[in-house]
Amino acid sequence: MLRIAIQSKGRLHDDAMNLLSEADVKIRESKRTLLVKATNFPVEVLFLRDDDIPQTVANGVADIGIVGLNEVEETGCAVDIVRSLGFGACRLSLALPKDLKYEGLQWFNGKKIATSYPAVLRKFLSKNNIDAKIHIISGSVEISTGVGIADAIFDIVSSGSTLVNNNLKEVETVMQSEAVFVATKNLDTEKKQILDELQFRFDAIKSAENKKYVLLNAPDDKISEIISLLPGVKSPTVMPLAEKGWSSVHTVIDEVKFWEIIGQLKAHGAQGILIIDIEKLIV
Numbered sequence: 001m002l003r004i005a006i007q008s009k010g011r012l013h014d015d016a017m018n019l020l021s022e023a024d025v026k027i028r029e030s031k032r033t034l035l036v037k038a039t040n041f042p043v044e045v046l047f048l049r050d051d052d053i054p055q056t057v058a059n060g061v062a063d064i065g066i067v068g069l070n071e072v073e074e075t076g077c078a079v080d081i082v083r084s085l086g087f088g089a090c091r092l093s094l095a096l097p098k099d100l101k102y103e104g105l106q107w108f109n110g111k112k113i114a115t116s117y118p119a120v121l122r123k124f125l126s127k128n129n130i131d132a133k134i135h136i137i138s139g140s141v142e143i144s145t146g147v148g149i150a151d152a153i154f155d156i157v158s159s160g161s162t163l164v165n166n167n168l169k170e171v172e173t174v175m176q177s178e179a180v181f182v183a184t185k186n187l188d189t190e191k192k193q194i195l196d197e198l199q200f201r202f203d204a205i206k207s208a209e210n211k212k213y214v215l216l217n218a219p220d221d222k223i224s225e226i227i228s229l230l231p232g233v234k235s236p237t238v239m240p241l242a243e244k245g246w247s248s249v250h251t252v253i254d255e256v257k258f259w260e261i262i263g264q265l266k267a268h269g270a271q272g273i274l275i276i277d278i279e280k281l282i283v
């Protein structure tokens with residue numbers, strides 16, 4: 001049984017649960033149960049606050065975890081980063097009241113900065129020889145300058161709208177982050193096999209992203225032109241239709257590529273074009 005730590009609620013919860021569900025790992029969530037076994041796969045999910053995930057994986061209470069890279073950096077826990085998961089993209093940035101003049105990092109000397117990520121900030125300041133005071137606050141960081149708690153803030157930025165709404169401007173980006181899969185060091189062979197199986201499924205989901213299954217009918221004398229426009233996983237499938245002189249062509253194609261060539265396909269006589277989502281693709 002492989003134990004996976006996932007954020008109990010918050011920004012990464014839904015995407016993490018969706019990832020497991022797309023990999024056909026069935027978890028019956030219930031608000032009050034914090035450890036849930038999958039019904040069809042040797043995995044159990046431990047629901048935690050995101051701050052606690054790196055440590056729980058590092059000490060082996062959970063075997064793997066889904067957490068923001070920013071939390072891994074902040075906690076400094078010794079875990080293996082297995083892969084990026086393609087969601088929870090954000091950055092950790094310094095910001096200050098928008099009307100203040102800013103001419104570079106020296107501005108922060110002697111200033112007070114509010115943050116929930118003191119370790120990442122401390123490391124950045126010391127690397128740049130800036131002597132600033134850090135005020136630790138666990139949430140609503142962006143309000144700090146407005147209410148006189150601090151001169152500047154260091155927090156997560158994604159769209160930037162929280163900064164704008166609080167009259168702040170981003171002046172330095174310190175790190176980029178996204179959700180990652182972390183694993184305890186020296187996972188035993190049996191658990192490693194379960195993790196490999198999960199990764200195989202994630203790869204199949206990833207390979208299918210932005211790909212479409214295309215079916216179309218075309219006159220036989222235009223088939224070679226049409227298949228020259230269409231790549232396939234290996235090569236397109238061509239099958240005769242009941243109506244003589246016509247064939248059906250099936251292939252897998254990048255969604256973007258499809259929109260580029262649709263005009264040419266039609267110009268070559270393609271008809272009845274069907275585009276179908278692909279759930280998983282094993283190449």
Ligand SMILES: Nc1ncnc2c1ncn2[C@@H]1O[C@H](COP(=O)(O)OP(=O)(O)OP(=O)(O)O)[C@@H](O)[C@H]1O
Pocket residue numbers: 007008009010011012048049050051067068069070071088089090156157158159177178179
């Ligand atoms: N606006 C955002 N856009 C994208 N990703 C984000 C955003 N805000 C946070 N994240 C990512 O999601 C993680 C969890 O964010 P969230 O705001 O849910 O944390 P939290 O309030 O500390 O939650 P918890 O209650 O679990 O401690 C962050 O550490 C970061 O990696």
Ligand SMILES: O=P(O)(O)OC[C@H]1O[C@H](OP(=O)(O)OP(=O)(O)O)[C@H](O)[C@@H]1O
Pocket residue numbers: 011139140142155156157158159160161162163
């Ligand atoms: O740049 P934006 O797109 O506005 O996102 C940034 C905000 O998102 C996060 O907070 P969240 O909304 O998760 O709430 P929280 O502070 O309660 O965790 C983060 O702490 C910022 O405040």
Ligand SMILES: [Mg+2]
Pocket residue numbers: 049050051
């Ligand atoms: Mg947290």
